[in-house]
Amino acid sequence: MKYVIAIIGLIVVLGLALLASNNRKEVRYRPIILMIVIQIILAALLLNTEIGLIFIKWIANIFVKLLDYAGAGISFVFGGIANKGESPFFLNVLLPIVFISVLIGIFQYLRILPLIMKGIGLILSKINGMGKLESYNAVASLMVGQSEVFITVKKQLNHLPAHRLYTLCASAMSTVSMSIVGAYMTMIQPKYVVTALVINLFGGFIISSIINPYTVDSNDDILEIQEEKQSFFEMLGEYILDGFKVAVIVGAMLIGFVALMAAINNVFDLIFGISFQQILGYIFSPFAFLMGIPGPEMVQAGGIMATKLVTNEFVAMMDLTKIQSIFSPRSLGIISVFLVSFANFSSIGIISGAVKGLSEKQGNTVARFGLKLLYGATLVSVLSAIIVSFVL
Numbered sequence: 001m002k003y004v005i006a007i008i009g010l011i012v013v014l015g016l017a018l019l020a021s022n023n024r025k026e027v028r029y030r031p032i033i034l035m036i037v038i039q040i041i042l043a044a045l046l047l048n049t050e051i052g053l054i055f056i057k058w059i060a061n062i063f064v065k066l067l068d069y070a071g072a073g074i075s076f077v078f079g080g081i082a083n084k085g086e087s088p089f090f091l092n093v094l095l096p097i098v099f100i101s102v103l104i105g106i107f108q109y110l111r112i113l114p115l116i117m118k119g120i121g122l123i124l125s126k127i128n129g130m131g132k133l134e135s136y137n138a139v140a141s142l143m144v145g146q147s148e149v150f151i152t153v154k155k156q157l158n159h160l161p162a163h164r165l166y167t168l169c170a171s172a173m174s175t176v177s178m179s180i181v182g183a184y185m186t187m188i189q190p191k192y193v194v195t196a197l198v199i200n201l202f203g204g205f206i207i208s209s210i211i212n213p214y215t216v217d218s219n220d221d222i223l224e225i226q227e228e229k230q231s232f233f234e235m236l237g238e239y240i241l242d243g244f245k246v247a248v249i250v251g252a253m254l255i256g257f258v259a260l261m262a263a264i265n266n267v268f269d270l271i272f273g274i275s276f277q278q279i280l281g282y283i284f285s286p287f288a289f290l291m292g293i294p295g296p297e298m299v300q301a302g303g304i305m306a307t308k309l310v311t312n313e314f315v316a317m318m319d320l321t322k323i324q325s326i327f328s329p330r331s332l333g334i335i336s337v338f339l340v341s342f343a344n345f346s347s348i349g350i351i352s353g354a355v356k357g358l359s360e361k362q363g364n365t366v367a368r369f370g371l372k373l374l375y376g377a378t379l380v381s382v383l384s385a386i387i388v389s390f391v392l
Helices: 002-019 029-048 050-078 089-094 096-109 112-128 132-144 162-174 178-185 190-211 232-272 276-290 295-310 313-326 329-339 345-358 360-368 370-391
Strands: none
Touching: 002 190, 002 276, 002 370, 029 050, 029 112, 029 190, 029 370, 050 096, 050 178, 050 190, 089 232, 096 112, 096 132, 096 178, 096 232, 112 132, 112 190, 132 162, 132 178, 132 190, 162 190, 162 345, 162 360, 162 370, 178 190, 178 232, 178 313, 190 329, 190 370, 232 276, 232 313, 276 295, 276 370, 295 313, 295 329, 313 329, 329 370, 345 360, 345 370, 360 370
16 A cells, blocks of 8 residues: 555646646656665665665764764863753754864865766766756755855856756755754754755756756856865865855754744634644645654644744754654654755745855846755655655
């Protein structure tokens, strides 16, 4: 039965993408089918095989070690603030982003990261039927983040037509930055974080290929990566501050969103006898069903999904950790994979702001298709969850 529901879910998601397509006649189905097959194979390898388990443990151990190293710096600066036995979210989950940001900066400075991003991007372009720039950008978004990625392609930014710009922005919203992967792993199981990172990459191409189909002329597909010339210590200072800014911004958003959600829930409970999140849960429960969540868990799962969309993935992950005992292990895995992406309303502002900082004209273009961007990125999250439901 789970395969029947998953196939129906797959058809519905692809159909919803097709409804929003700019040009249905231009959609190329062969690379889409190939990428769906690749997603299922990769999800099965990562979640159901010994090799996958070893790989995920290796990745998880790396981040555990990085969080330990980050803890040394945090303890030096903030030691004594937390009571013994307590685990403050800002100190233990958000501040390690600073250290991981520094490591990304070092790999970027040593030209290791650009080489990896360009190499994987070129391989992906052979599979997805898209341009080299789009493929590079998807990998770069995963490595350096949804706003920083546009700096690396700023030479091409002003010359890109709206349809190519959409694909670049869709990739940035569908993936997550490596700098905050460690934070996710403190809230949900590492195996689902790693699996989501891999299959979201292909999911972004699949949905973009349907919503925004086009072919790229080889003469227009020149990949120039912008690299700022800095001294090593200039770079260190910049990435340290960037990492701290991300941690503070996420912390500020959490304070605002969690407080606002609590207030809205309380008002709805007083007036209607039901919380706002429960109402959203009923609205999103059909999508939870298509993702393979069983009937008794659909409303709660829908509430978590909606929370992620209207706030962000951190708020949703925090809510999930509070009620995870009510979900079966399979449901928990499916929801966890859904949560690992930047598909939420605030990302529209982040991405359009990042592009506008480099090109005002293109930033305005991004703002105009912002809702369509969120629509596509949300479908990517649902698609990834459905793919995982095949193998769990």
